[in-house]
Amino acid sequence: MESVKLFGTWCSPYSRRVEMALKLKGVEYEYVEEDLKNKSPDLLKYNPVHKKVPLLLHNGKPISESLLILEYIDETWSGPAILPSDPYDRAMARFWAKFLDEKCWPAMIRACMRTGEEQEKANEEANEVLTFLENKLIGKKFFGGDTIGLVDITANLIAHWHRFFEEFSEIMQPPLITKEKFPNICEWVNDYTNCSFVKENLPEKDKLAQLYKARIQAAKAAAQ
Amino acid sequence: MESVKLFGTWCSPYSRRVEMALKLKGVEYEYVEEDLKNKSPDLLKYNPVHKKVPLLLHNGKPISESLLILEYIDETWSGPAILPSDPYDRAMARFWAKFLDEKCWPAMIRACMRTGEEQEKANEEANEVLTFLENKLIGKKFFGGDTIGLVDITANLIAHWHRFFEEFSEIMQPPLITKEKFPNICEWVNDYTNCSFVKENLPEKDKLAQLYKARIQAAKAAAQ
Numbered sequence: 001m002e003s004v005k006l007f008g009t010w011c012s013p014y015s016r017r018v019e020m021a022l023k024l025k026g027v028e029y030e031y032v033e034e035d036l037k038n039k040s041p042d043l044l045k046y047n048p049v050h051k052k053v054p055l056l057l058h059n060g061k062p063i064s065e066s067l068l069i070l071e072y073i074d075e076t077w078s079g080p081a082i083l084p085s086d087p088y089d090r091a092m093a094r095f096w097a098k099f100l101d102e103k104c105w106p107a108m109i110r111a112c113m114r115t116g117e118e119q120e121k122a123n124e125e126a127n128e129v130l131t132f133l134e135n136k137l138i139g140k141k142f143f144g145g146d147t148i149g150l151v152d153i154t155a156n157l158i159a160h161w162h163r164f165f166e167e168f169s170e171i172m173q174p175p176l177i178t179k180e181k182f183p184n185i186c187e188w189v190n191d192y193t194n195c196s197f198v199k200e201n202l203p204e205k206d207k208l209a210q211l212y213k214a215r216i217q218a219a220k221a222a223a224q
Numbered sequence: 225m226e227s228v229k230l231f232g233t234w235c236s237p238y239s240r241r242v243e244m245a246l247k248l249k250g251v252e253y254e255y256v257e258e259d260l261k262n263k264s265p266d267l268l269k270y271n272p273v274h275k276k277v278p279l280l281l282h283n284g285k286p287i288s289e290s291l292l293i294l295e296y297i298d299e300t301w302s303g304p305a306i307l308p309s310d311p312y313d314r315a316m317a318r319f320w321a322k323f324l325d326e327k328c329w330p331a332m333i334r335a336c337m338r339t340g341e342e343q344e345k346a347n348e349e350a351n352e353v354l355t356f357l358e359n360k361l362i363g364k365k366f367f368g369g370d371t372i373g374l375v376d377i378t379a380n381l382i383a384h385w386h387r388f389f390e391e392f393s394e395i396m397q398p399p400l401i402t403k404e405k406f407p408n409i410c411e412w413v414n415d416y417t418n419c420s421f422v423k424e425n426l427p428e429k430d431k432l433a434q435l436y437k438a439r440i441q442a443a444k445a446a447a448q
Binding site: 049058061063064065068069071072075076087088090091094095098099103132 | 273282285287288289292293295296299300311312314315318319322323327356
């Protein structure tokens with residue numbers, strides 16, 4: 001019998017990506033909640049390089065790194081496609097997913113965390129990366145076109161987690177993402193977070209808000 | 225008629241990866257040498273996000289980021305496979321390629337550039353990441369098994385570029401990679417760099433040595 005086990009943490013956008021992909025494909029799986037302050041022997045054994053969640057264990061074989069797990073899930077199980085079939089479209093999906101993780105999200109965090117003169121520059125950078133995404137959505141409902149794909153699942157950071165960062169950093173006035181500046185992104189957030197399999201796999205708002213509030217306060221206290 | 229154009233720089237291990245993959249597949253291409261201090265309008269037009277080489281232009285469509293280009297080449301042209309066909313093996317190839325770029329190479333550079341107490345820690349980290357690679361080669365000629373694959377092409381950094389860093393940083397005594405510590409890696413370097421399509425696509429040693437010497441001296445002068 002097939003065994004699928006996911007090691008994750010409830011608040012991680014990276015773990016949630018994997019849950020969304022498994023749900024999209026209709027794959028049954030066992031979920032193991034990890035305490036990152038006291039990692040399980042299984043996590044350390046199966047992910048000795050990064051020692052991080054998410055970790056997918058499929059018939060005893062470990063796969064880590066959320067974007068690589070999404071590709072593995074797409075190549076292993078049938079059901080709605082996560083990546084497009086055309087090689088060029090696949091390259092573009094991989095490119096924008098990587099862009100979200102490596103360029104876009106770090107720029108958004110910097111904009112929410114920096115103050116004074118530094119913030120102006122960080123804001124400019126965040127606006128620049130978000131403009132690329134805004135333009136990717138021209139004439140499209142999702143980054144994947146008519147259906148949700150790799151880039152949409154990766155962008156769950158923007159759809160859900162970002163608002164908590166923005167709310168509790170208290171320095172983002174006006175907010176980074178507004179209907180006036182980024183109408184396509186705002187519409188996408190709405191369409192995406194209202195898809196049933198996405199909605200069911202986003203962490204509860206109040207719980208996430210509480211966690212982010214505490215984290216940001218701790219970061220500020222440490223910086224003083 | 226098919227048009228394949230590669231924008232690169234002669235000394236970049238990332239550009240060279242793409243050249244190796246195109247040569248492995250037997251794809252004819254036009255090479256455009258970029259001056260990174262004065263980037264061409266085409267590079268800026270086709271890679272507006274990163275403005276970097278390598279950039280592949282296939283029938284007018286741009287693809288950037290070396291690892292994504294390698295996957296695109298593998299999916300587009302027939303010939304020797306760059307990625308394995310099994311989904312799990314593919315996930316592992318992607319994992320180790322990413323590991324090389326994001327974890328291994330930065331750790332090796334730190335070990336070659338730091339001094340004093342910092343160097344000890346950097347050395348330890350570099351040894352740790354290299355041990356992972358050493359173990360990946362147990363019982364195998366190449367990271368790809370009997371033939372060269374994604375991880376081998378990505379690891380050209382270690383096979384060729386690393387020695388120049390080590391030579392001119394002057395602080396790596398004993399060297400990071402020795403036959404005693406990493407016999408499998410040393411054997412792999414030898415096997416890999418003696419493959420004809422690899423050998424023909426490595427930058428000339430003297431020219432690379434001269435460049436690295438100047439770069440490292442400039443970095444040291446700036447740090448003083």
